[in-house]
Amino acid sequence: MSGTRTRRAPDPARQAAFDVLRAVSDEDAYANLVLPALLRERRLDARDAALATELAYGALRGQGTYDAVLGACSTRPVDELDAPVLDALRLGAHQLLGMRVPSHAAVSTTVDLVRSRVNDGAARLANAVLRKVGGDDLDGWTDRLAPSAETDMTGRLAFRHAHPEWIVRAFVDASGGDVAAAEACLVADNEPAEVNVVARPGRANVEELTTAGARPARWSPYGAVVDAGDPARIPAVRDGRAAVQDEGSQLVTLALADVPVDAPDERWLDMCAGPGGKAALLAGLASGRGARLLAVEKHEHRARLVEQTLRGAAGEYEVLVADATAPPWPEEDFDRVLLDAPCTGLGALRRRPEARWRREPSDVGELRKLQVALLRSAVWSVRPGGVVAYVTCSPHLAETSTVVDDVLGERGDVERVDARAYLPGVPELGDGPDVQLWPHVHGTDAMYLALLRRTEG
Ligand SMILES: C[S@@+](CC[C@H](N)C(=O)[O-])C[C@H]1O[C@@H](n2cnc3c(N)ncnc32)[C@H](O)[C@@H]1O
Numbered sequence: 147m148s149g150t151r152t153r154r155a156p157d158p159a160r161q162a163a164f165d166v167l168r169a170v171s172d173e174d175a176y177a178n179l180v181l182p183a184l185l186r187e188r189r190l191d192a193r194d195a196a197l198a199t200e201l202a203y204g205a206l207r208g209q210g211t212y213d214a215v216l217g218a219c220s221t222r223p224v225d226e227l228d229a230p231v232l233d234a235l236r237l238g239a240h241q242l243l244g245m246r247v248p249s250h251a252a253v254s255t256t257v258d259l260v261r262s263r264v265n266d267g268a269a270r271l272a273n274a275v276l277r278k279v280g281g282d283d284l285d286g287w288t289d290r291l292a293p294s295a296e297t298d299m300t301g302r303l304a305f306r307h308a309h310p311e312w313i314v315r316a317f318v319d320a321s322g323g324d325v326a327a328a329e330a331c332l333v334a335d336n337e338p339a340e341v342n343v344v345a346r347p348g349r350a351n352v353e354e355l356t357t358a359g360a361r362p363a364r365w366s367p368y369g370a371v372v373d374a375g376d377p378a379r380i381p382a383v384r385d386g387r388a389a390v391q392d393e394g395s396q397l398v399t400l401a402l403a404d405v406p407v408d409a410p411d412e413r414w415l416d417m418c419a420g421p422g423g424k425a426a427l428l429a430g431l432a433s434g435r436g437a438r439l440l441a442v443e444k445h446e447h448r449a450r451l452v453e454q455t456l457r458g459a460a461g462e463y464e465v466l467v468a469d470a471t472a473p474p475w476p477e478e479d480f481d482r483v484l485l486d487a488p489c490t491g492l493g494a495l496r497r498r499p500e501a502r503w504r505r506e507p508s509d510v511g512e513l514r515k516l517q518v519a520l521l522r523s524a525v526w527s528v529r530p531g532g533v534v535a536y537v538t539c540s541p542h543l544a545e546t547s548t549v550v551d552d553v554l555g556e557r558g559d560v561e562r563v564d565a566r567a568y569l570p571g572v573p574e575l576g577d578g579p580d581v582q583l584w585p586h587v588h589g590t591d592a593m594y595l596a597l598l599r600r601t602e603g
Contacts, residue, residue: 154254154258155258155262156255156258156259156262156263157194157255158188158190158194158198159190159194159195159197159198159201160197160198160201160237160255160256160259161259162181162184162185162188162190162194162198162202163197163198163201163202163205163237164233164234164237164259164263165180165184166180166181166184166198166202166206167202167205167206167233167236167237168229168230168233170206170500171229171232171233172229176498176500177202177203177206177498177499177500178497178498178499181198181199181202181203185198185199199338200245201237201240201241201245202237202499203338203499204240204244204245204336204499205233205236205237205239205240206236206499206500206503207308207335207336207495207499207500207502208236208239208240208243208244208308208336209236209308209500209503210304210305210308210309210310210502210503211243211284211287211305211306211308212235212236212239212240212243212308213232213236214291214305215239215243215279215287215291216232216235216236216239216275216279218278218287218290218291219275219276219278219279220271220275228264228268230260230263230264230268231260231264231268231271231272234256234259234260234263234264234272235256235272235275235276237256237259238252238253238255238256238272238276238279239276239279241255241256242276242279242280243279243283243284243287244284249280252276252280253273253276253277253280256272256276257269257272257273257276260272284306285306288302288305288306291305292304292305292306293305299325300314300315300318303325303328303329303332307329307332307333307335307336308336308502309332309335309495309502310502310503310505312507313492313495313502313505314328314332316492316541316542316543317331317332317492317541319542319543320541320542320543320546320582320592327584327586330586330587331584331585331586331592333586334496334584334585334586335495335496335502335585336496337496338496339392339496339497339585339591340371340373340393340589341371341372341373341377341390342363342369342370342371342372342390342391342392342393342396343355343360343369343370343371343372343377343380343383343388343389343390343391344366344368344369344370344388344389344390344391344396344423344427345368345369345370345382345387345388346368346386346387346388346389346426346427346430346459346460347368347427347430347431347433347434347460348430348433348434348459348460348461349382349387349388349430349458349459349460350382350387350388351368352367352368352369352370354381354382354388355370355380355382355388356370358379358380358381358382359372359374359375359380360372360373360377360380361373363393363396364393364571364589365393365397365569365570365571365572366393366396366397366400367400368396368400368427369391369393369396377390386455386457386458387458389423389426389455391423391427392494392590392591392593393588393589393590394493394539394583394588394590394591394592394593395423395424395539395590395591395593396427397569397572397583397590397593397595398424398486398535398537398581398583398593398595399424399427399428399431399484399535400427400431400568401535401565401568401569401581401595401597402428402482402484402533402535402568402597403428403431403432403482404568405482405533405563405568405597405599407481407482407531407532407533408531410481411435411437411481411482412436412437412438412481413437413438413440413479413480413481413482414428414432414437414438414439414440414480414481414482414483414484415439415440415442415475415479415480415482415483415484415527415528416428416439416440416441416442416483416484416486417442417470417483417484417485417486417520417523417524417527418442418443418444418470418485418486418487418488418520419441419442419443419448419449419452419465419486420443420444420445420448420449420451420452421448421451421452421455422441422451422452422453422454422455422456423455424484424486424537425439425441425452425455425456425463426455426456426459428484429441429456429459429460429461429463430459430460430461432461432462432463433459433460433461433462434460434461437461437481437482438461438462438463438464439461439462439463439464440463440464440466440475440480441456441463441464441465441466442465442466442467442468442470443465443466443467443468444467444468444469444470445467446467449465449466449467452465453465470485470520470523470524471516471519471520471522471523472523473523473526473527475527477526477527478526478527478528478529478530478532478600479527479529480527480528480529480532481528481529481532481533482528482532482533482534482535483524483527483528483532483533483534483535484534484535484537485520485521485524485534485535485536485537486537486538486539487513487516487517487520487521487536487537487538487545487549488513488516488517489513489517489538489539489540489542489545490505490509490510490513490540490542490545491505491539491540492505492540492541492542492592493538493539493540493541493585493591493592493593493594494539494591494592496585496591497591510542510544510545511544513545514544514545514549517538517545517549518549518552518553521534521536521549521550521553522553522556524536525553525557525560525598525600528600529600530559530600530601530602531599531600531601531602532599532600533563533597533598533599533600534560534597534598534599534600535595535596535597535598536549536550536594536595536596536597536598537593537594537595538593538594539591539592539593539594540592540594541582541584541592541594545594546580546582546594546596547580547594547596550562550580550596550598554598559600559601559602560598560599560600560601561598561599561601562579562580562596562597562598562599563579563597563598563599564578564579564597565578565579565580565581565595565596565597566578566579566581568597569581569595572588573587574587574588579596579597580594580595580596581594581595581596582594583595
């Protein structure tokens with residue numbers, strides 16, 4: 147053995163992943179915004195870009211579990227390690243426990259990274275810690291560090307699948323106590339999501355997307371899936387006639403438009419429109435029916451995004467900056483109302499790798515108050531005979547069916563419509579009347595939909 151050690155420059159994928167983790171830790175950045183910009187700026191080729199994405203997203207998703215393992219392998223508590231060293235160790239832990247990178251490569255590339263970006267002392271520490279991490283696999287570390295399934299099933303699942311325990315409990319509750327279903331959702335949250343696109347009605351169609359290499363979506367007649375490459379290479383996406391949008395988001399929007407409503411059916415409202423994905427789909431559908439859309443958004447900068455998204459939309463629409471809990475429009479003014487409420491986003495964790503560790507259980511209570519106020523306002527805004535779609539991209543019961551129960555309990559003139567009837571062909575929609583979509587079942591975000599009709603009071 148030679149006494150000298152070759153100093154290698156870290157490879158571009160690992161450097162990029164490390165920089166994403168640094169931005170997330172230091173600047174509270176969002177990885178799904180930082181990473182694509184960084185890949186473009188550094189012109190990483192497709193192979194390196196895929197590796198950088200797997201490294202950064204995997205390390206961020208797994209953070210809670212990886213920190214527990216690193217803590218068990220380090221003489222210093224992880225929260226006393228310098229932040230850049232901890233970020234590099236998380237990347238190393240992900241390669242050892244979550245990827246098929248050979249141990250020697252996972253350790254040596256991380257040590258090289260720490261040496262070049264921190265210092266030699268930190269590199270020695272990283273070497274010692276990661277060698278211990280590599281002494282077992284994730285199942286082995288779960289047996290060593292997580293509670294047993296017999297005494298604390300949610301605690302064990304939280305460790306094994308790297309979610310905070312309160313989120314695991316929320317998924318179990320939303321699955322009607324079915325622990326296996328909740329576990330399947332945790333697994334799905336750790337896998338990359340499909341890239342879905344929507345052809346905005348009146349401006350593009352699915353054929354145009356499939357001709358450009360996408361394949362038709364499973365259920366949305368306006369949807370397509372892009373299996374490889376940047377969706378922006380599709381001309382319709384590039385010029386805003388189509389856009390990236392989860393198929394679940396498309397389905398809940400289409401459901402609202404499909405519920406029968408006696409004439410007139412001319413005035414549609416999107417109460418929480420920013421950044422405008424669902425508003426753009428609604429605007430296209432409304433124009434085909436001679437209806438007009440009002441897209442409301444409380445925050446000025448997000449209202450500007452709605453304007454950008456709607457620019458060029460077929461038909462008539464207006465964007466209004468307003469607080470929808472104190473509506474400036476008259477009572478019973480609308481035939482159809484979409485309330486896509488601000489929520490914890492627990493249904494889209496696979497798309498936002500760091501989000502699960504940033505959310506707090508206390509966020510749920512705050513958001514629930516707002517959701518109740520907004521839903522009260524939505525049913526106040528719709529005319530008798532008209533419909534409201536209450537939508538969240540969270541399956542947490544405190545944000546979904548119990549919000550609807552509370553508001554319906556306050557008044558006798560609103561009834562639930564069986565939403566399953568308006569998601570034709572979509573399997574496994576449960577007992578109704580509300581619908582909960584799931585990543586592990588439907589491949590969509592975990593969108594919740596309740597359809598409510600105002601009756602004659
Ligand atoms: C879940 S997002 C809506 C996403 C949007 N429907 C889409 O598909 O692009 C919720 C939006 O509601 C806005 N919002 C929050 N409180 C509001 C209020 N009181 N009135 C109107 N909009 C509000 C937020 O700024 C955010 O843009």
